[in-house]
Amino acid sequence: MGAIEGLSHLTLHVTDLTRSEDFYGGILGLDPVGRDLVSEDGPNSLFRSAAGHLVLLVEVPGPVEPFRGKTTSIHHAWYLTPEQHAAAVARLKAMGMPIGDTREAMRAMGQKSFDVYDPDGHRYQIQTVGPEAYQILKPSAGEIDCGNIADYEVGDVRSFNDGKLYLVRSENGFAALSRWCTHMNGLVQWKENHWHFYCPYHKATFNRAGASTSHFPFDTLAPLRLHPLAIAKDGSIRVDTDVLLIRKKAEALDVVPATPGAATDTSRYEAI
Amino acid sequence: MSEEMIMTTGMHSLNHTAMPVHDMAAAEAFYCDVLGATAHQATCFSLEDVKTGAAIFKSFVIGDFLLALTVARNSMDMPPPDRFRGAHGYRHGFQVSRARFDEIRAALDAHRVPYQGPVAHPEKGPFGASLYFKDPSGNFLEFVWRRDEDALPRNRSYLSPE
Numbered sequence: 001m002g003a004i005e006g007l008s009h010l011t012l013h014v015t016d017l018t019r020s021e022d023f024y025g026g027i028l029g030l031d032p033v034g035r036d037l038v039s040e041d042g043p044n045s046l047f048r049s050a051a052g053h054l055v056l057l058v059e060v061p062g063p064v065e066p067f068r069g070k071t072t073s074i075h076h077a078w079y080l081t082p083e084q085h086a087a088a089v090a091r092l093k094a095m096g097m098p099i100g101d102t103r104e105a106m107r108a109m110g111q112k113s114f115d116v117y118d119p120d121g122h123r124y125q126i127q128t129v130g131p132e133a134y135q136i137l138k139p140s141a142g143e144i145d146c147g148n149i150a151d152y153e154v155g156d157v158r159s160f161n162d163g164k165l166y167l168v169r170s171e172n173g174f175a176a177l178s179r180w181c182t183h184m185n186g187l188v189q190w191k192e193n194h195w196h197f198y199c200p201y202h203k204a205t206f207n208r209a210g211a212s213t214s215h216f217p218f219d220t221l222a223p224l225r226l227h228p229l230a231i232a233k234d235g236s237i238r239v240d241t242d243v244l245l246i247r248k249k250a251e252a253l254d255v256v257p258a259t260p261g262a263a264t265d266t267s268r269y270e271a272i
Numbered sequence: 273m274s275e276e277m278i279m280t281t282g283m284h285s286l287n288h289t290a291m292p293v294h295d296m297a298a299a300e301a302f303y304c305d306v307l308g309a310t311a312h313q314a315t316c317f318s319l320e321d322v323k324t325g326a327a328i329f330k331s332f333v334i335g336d337f338l339l340a341l342t343v344a345r346n347s348m349d350m351p352p353p354d355r356f357r358g359a360h361g362y363r364h365g366f367q368v369s370r371a372r373f374d375e376i377r378a379a380l381d382a383h384r385v386p387y388q389g390p391v392a393h394p395e396k397g398p399f400g401a402s403l404y405f406k407d408p409s410g411n412f413l414e415f416v417w418r419r420d421e422d423a424l425p426r427n428r429s430y431l432s433p434e
Contacts, residue, residue, distance in 0.1 A: 006335030029282015037397025051285035
């Protein structure tokens with residue numbers, strides 16, 4: 001159809017208009033537009049967000065049905081600037097409202113979200129994303145001792161938490177992959193049973209070379225970034241977490257041969 | 273949008289709604305073919321859900337808004353066929369320009385989507401007139417033209433928090 005400009009408004013049934021006006025104006029912080037400006041069956045009240053989206057509250061005899069049948073996952077999400085989000089957190093905390101994030105471990109760096117419920121049980125996510133979500137992060141943990149080449153078998157993937165990295169032993173050698181997803185700064189996890197790295201934030205996946213194996217729209221993501229590694233004469237492996245190597249695609253030369261004296265050729269990459 | 277409004281409001285924008293449908297294929301046909309939405313990420317949450325065809329998530333962008341649909345095949349009653357202006361607690365109203373309002377109505381007719389309206393709104397308010405209809409799963413929807421449309425941004429695009 002292509003004629004839709006965007007969302008105009010979300011109509012919500014409520015059982016006590018005044019009580020809900022207090023919530024949407026005083027707690028959510030929307031701007032009141034006015035009462036009974038819309039042709040509805042009951043008393044109604046309009047509120048506006050910064051971007052112009054409207055919320056239309058319509059009082060009904062009740063009860064209202066925030067969730068259809070047994071479907072409890074229905075929710076509406078608000079997007080806030082980081083400043084608005086900080087103000088909302090302070091405002092709701094001062095009111096004694098719980099603002100915990102049950103999925104905090106799945107968020108990317110800088111992404112914040114909590115749920116609130118209006119007086120009739122309508123569920124809202126209050127979300128923001130700060131600039132740190134897109135910054136390239138370095139662990140800056142210095143050089144990390146990752147053991148000896150003799151300690152690894154082909155196929156091993158080991159996590160080093162201080163360095164936010166995975167060391168991958170493939171047939172051709174070693175690669176130190178940064179765990180920060182190249183979409184946003186979620187931390188990828190190695191899923192041994194699926195043979196891939198997985199970002200719990202947006203479900204992007206990467207193979208053991210760090211190349212994206214995601215479906216649209218993450219199929220074009222850049223590969224996971226590398227840390228340079230060096231193998232000493234005694235076979236010990238050291239990874240430099242102070243340097244990140246950016247690559248446009250995963251290549252065979254990204255892997256350092258499992259031989260004493262081998263090291264990452266950093267000249268092949270943009271180094272940060 | 274005035275700077276004063278941006279400074280005083282506590283929320284930037286409505287971003288998305290997660291809501292259920294009975295049949296994802298029917299929903300995709302409706303939202304993409306009739307409303308002009310674009311389909312985005314799809315996910316099955318677990319192997320058991322994949323086997324049963326349940327808990328599939330698929331997102332659709334309509335202008336500046338995203339609908340994240342999940343399959344809830346047998347857990348929602350349908351509203352009465354002749355009820356168009358309801359709300360299962362909520363109803364989404366999408367803005368069309370006044371100039372294209374008749375075009376939207378013709379599109380609903382062409383796709384045999386039953387609707388109620390146009391219903392005129394008070395002149396003192398921002399809404400001009402609305403058409404009320406439902407998606408194939410009985411979720412209530414609305415098209416509205418706005419008297420204040422000249423003050424609203426054109427060609428709005430979805431602002432992802434992701």
